[in-house]
Structure formats: C-alpha cells, structure tokens
Amino acid sequence: MKKITYLLLLFTFLFVNQLNAQFTVNKIDGTPFTNNEVIEFTSYNSAASELKFTVHNNSTVNLDFRMRCTGLVNNNGSNFQLCWGRECIPSVAVNGIYPDYQNIINAGENTVGLNDSFKNSNPGDGTNYPMDLSFRIFTRDLNGTNVGTDFNFTYRYMGPTMSVDQKDKLSAMGVKVLNNVANQFIGLEIAKPVQYSIINLQGQIITTKNIEENTNIDVSSYQTGLYFLNFKSNEGISDTVKIFKK
Known part of the structure; x- marks a missing residue:
C-alpha cells in the first residue's frame, strides 16, 4: 500500500x-x-x-x-x-x-x-x-x-524620436520640439529667433511665422495626417521635422 x-x-x-x-x-x-x-x-x-x-x-x-x-x-x-x-x-x-x-x-x-x-x-x-x-x-x-x-x-x-544629428542641428538653431504628435498643439522651446513653416504632403505651405520665444503651434483645425515642420534661422541653417496630427 x-x-x-x-x-x-x-x-x-x-x-x-x-x-x-x-x-x-x-x-x-x-x-x-x-x-x-x-x-x-x-x-x-x-x-x-x-x-x-x-x-x-x-x-x-x-x-x-x-x-x-x-x-x-x-x-x-x-x-x-x-x-x-x-x-x-x-x-x-x-x-x-x-x-x-x-x-x-x-x-x-x-x-x-x-x-x-x-x-x-x-x-x-x-x-x-x-x-x-x-x-x-x-x-x-x-x-x-x-x-x-x-x-x-x-x-x-517609447514615443516619437528624432535622430541625434537632427537634435544637434535643431539645438544649433536654438529650437527644441517638445512633441511631434498632437491633437491640439506642437510645443516649441525657442532660444534664438527662427522662422517656421508647416507644409502638407502636397508641398503646400499652410502657415509661416517668425518667432523669438517659446510657443505652441495650434494644429487643432488640421486634418489628421502627416505634415512637415520646417525651421530657418537667421544664420541660414534649416531643418525639417515630421509632425503627425491625430
């Protein structure tokens, strides 16, 4: 047993x-x-x-x-x-x-x-x-x-990221993009005067503005999709960041 x-x-x-x-x-x-x-x-x-x-x-x-x-x-x-x-x-x-x-x-x-x-x-x-x-x-x-x-x-x-080279270039321009995906606003920290333009996938410029201080770009009225946020500095440096409107 x-x-x-x-x-x-x-x-x-x-x-x-x-x-x-x-x-x-x-x-x-x-x-x-x-x-x-x-x-x-x-x-x-x-x-x-x-x-x-x-x-x-x-x-x-x-x-x-x-x-x-x-x-x-x-x-x-x-x-x-x-x-x-x-x-x-x-x-x-x-x-x-x-x-x-x-x-x-x-x-x-x-x-x-x-x-x-x-x-x-x-x-x-x-x-x-x-x-x-x-x-x-x-x-x-x-x-x-x-x-x-x-x-x-x-x-x-982890969220959207930018390349090291792109971050360095934007840093040289005095620009920091706080987010590149948004419902309402794209946040920018600005250390030097810069011009930004938002361009759609058809190559059309939607808006252009000169800024000298921190700001929020209102994208709430944009259609959902991909756009390009282009920056130009007074020193002639330029760079473009992809942004996504939810």
Missing part, C-alpha cells in the same frame, strides 16, 4: 512540475523571451513596430493557450493589432482574453508559421509616453481548468 501511495505521489509531483514548465515564448528567430520582459519600440505603424513571436508547448499533453491583457498605460488599447490563435483583432482591452475560444497547441508543437504578432498603429497623444500594453499568457487543460505557470510581458512604445 505504501509503495502504491509513493508512486502516486511521485507521479503527481512529476506531472505538476511538467505543467509548471509547460511552454516557452520565443522571438521569431527562436530566441526565448524572459518572463516579465519589457520589449521597447520607437516607431509605430510600420514593420519596425511589429513584434512577432511563437509559443511552444513543451508538455506531453495538449493545452488550451490564452492571453489576457493585464494593463494599459497612456493608451486605451485602440489601434493595437493582436494576431494570435488564428485570428487578428484591431484593438485590445484591459482584462480581455484572446482568443475567446479554445486555442489548442498540441503536445510538443509550436505556432511557427501562424504569424502570431503584435503591431502598434497608435501614435499616442504626443505627450504621455511610454505607452505600455501588458499581457499574460496562461494555459488550461481541455476541461477548462487553469494549469501551470503564467508568462508575462509588456509591449512598450
């Missing part, structure tokens, strides 16, 4: 340990992510803003894999595409579980080739960064009971 009890305990111990290490989450090149990792991006709505991943079921049983959105910071989950479980959804929500049906990965198999990915197309509000979207992958047995250890990670969009 004691031998049978011991074998049952050993089997249970091995089974539970197996489930606790039942899956890995990897980058598309096979490199594993670490639990609670934060993956940072400096662009949006482009191939450079896409995070591709695969999930491998390391256990000897078929499991139902789900993903929960555990938190959103400086965004509401809109314009954030999640492709997972053979479907793509355009936005996510806090406590949303994806997919809303069984997403079974068979024992020893992975999701390579299923195009699992995240892609952010939300530029943010121009001020509040970074934008964090946090997720937890968890597993259930085929009866719907949660098993094993969860895996957590965060997709982080």
Whole structure:
C-alpha cells in the first residue's frame, strides 16, 4: 500500500512540475523571451513596430493557450493589432482574453508559421509616453481548468524620436520640439529667433511665422495626417521635422 501511495505521489509531483514548465515564448528567430520582459519600440505603424513571436508547448499533453491583457498605460488599447490563435483583432482591452475560444497547441508543437504578432498603429497623444500594453499568457487543460505557470510581458512604445544629428542641428538653431504628435498643439522651446513653416504632403505651405520665444503651434483645425515642420534661422541653417496630427 505504501509503495502504491509513493508512486502516486511521485507521479503527481512529476506531472505538476511538467505543467509548471509547460511552454516557452520565443522571438521569431527562436530566441526565448524572459518572463516579465519589457520589449521597447520607437516607431509605430510600420514593420519596425511589429513584434512577432511563437509559443511552444513543451508538455506531453495538449493545452488550451490564452492571453489576457493585464494593463494599459497612456493608451486605451485602440489601434493595437493582436494576431494570435488564428485570428487578428484591431484593438485590445484591459482584462480581455484572446482568443475567446479554445486555442489548442498540441503536445510538443509550436505556432511557427501562424504569424502570431503584435503591431502598434497608435501614435499616442504626443505627450504621455511610454505607452505600455501588458499581457499574460496562461494555459488550461481541455476541461477548462487553469494549469501551470503564467508568462508575462509588456509591449512598450517609447514615443516619437528624432535622430541625434537632427537634435544637434535643431539645438544649433536654438529650437527644441517638445512633441511631434498632437491633437491640439506642437510645443516649441525657442532660444534664438527662427522662422517656421508647416507644409502638407502636397508641398503646400499652410502657415509661416517668425518667432523669438517659446510657443505652441495650434494644429487643432488640421486634418489628421502627416505634415512637415520646417525651421530657418537667421544664420541660414534649416531643418525639417515630421509632425503627425491625430
């Protein structure tokens, strides 16, 4: 009787340990992510803003894999595409579980080739960064009971950035662009007299103004889209910054 009890305990111990290490989450090149990792991006709505991943079921049983959105910071989950479980959804929500049906990965198999990915197309509000979207992958047995250890990670969009050369050139002109994505205003810090012009994608100059002090450019009446903010100094230096009107 004691031998049978011991074998049952050993089997249970091995089974539970197996489930606790039942899956890995990897980058598309096979490199594993670490639990609670934060993956940072400096662009949006482009191939450079896409995070591709695969999930491998390391256990000897078929499991139902789900993903929960555990938190959103400086965004509401809109314009954030999640492709997972053979479907793509355009936005996510806090406590949303994806997919809303069984997403079974068979024992020893992975999701390579299923195009699992995240892609952010939300530029943010121009001020509040970074934008964090946090997720937890968890597993259930085929009866719907949660098993094993969860895996957590965060997709982080750092916000729009300018190159070092561009920042240096603007600095020489006495110009600092505080944000280049906005609903209402583009903020400028001005140390020297400078002229700015806003140009649309058709090459038309929308407005031109000479300024000598800090100011906000009102873009609230502009149509949503990309524009060019060009600066010219009295010393003949010029540079152009891309701005996005939400």
